[in-house]
Amino acid sequence: MTPELFKLLTSVDTPTVCNAIEVAQGQRGFSDFTRGTMLCSNVNTSAIVGYARTAQIAATEPSKEPKDVIRARRMAYYKHMSTVTEGLVEVPSIAVIEDMDYPHAIGAYWGEVNTNIHKAFGMSGALTNGVMRDLGDMAENFTVIAGSIGPSHGFVHVKTVGEPVEIFGMRVRDNDLIHADRHGAIVIPRSVIGGLEAAINKLLRTEKIVLEPTYGKRITFEEFEHIWASFEAART
Structure with missing residues (x-):
């Protein structure tokens, strides 16, 4: 990851990066992306790019654990979200939160309060299969891509911090590089990062042919026919 690549990634949409990964890999078949339709808190913002900070939550039932255990885990969660990825270039983090109640999630974890807290930690946005609310009152320039919209926070509480999660069929590990927008999200393989800038630029050039x-x-x-022949020749 370089500052130039980060800037480029924030300037293009997630489908473009998804295609560019296949250009970098030299074949089709890349599959580390979300399935189904997700909702974006602000469709007019650019893509969010960053290293995953993972956690799991639940909200349909109150936690049966002692209050001090619940609070300690909540504080461990916020500490984890505030931590910069060690040894990696200054790239923001993204909160990647699996709601364990999915597909029957009811607890809106993402609203005015949590978006402002996470933005203050320097994070660029949030990705979740769960619920968001307070549309219009969320932190400015903090994008939430969620599974649904609802009014209640339910009994929302943190279950795990830093463990692998699954969002709409996409497996995410802590520190995975995420690219997400109104189309959904992808995990960018570390193996393609070195060639990704060239792959994106090649993809954009060849698309212009059509x-x-x-x-x-x-x-x-x-x-x-003539245009398409030129396009195919440029892709190989």
């Missing part, structure tokens, strides 16, 4: 002569224009099939 987009520039077709965008807002009328073409014949014969013209399309």
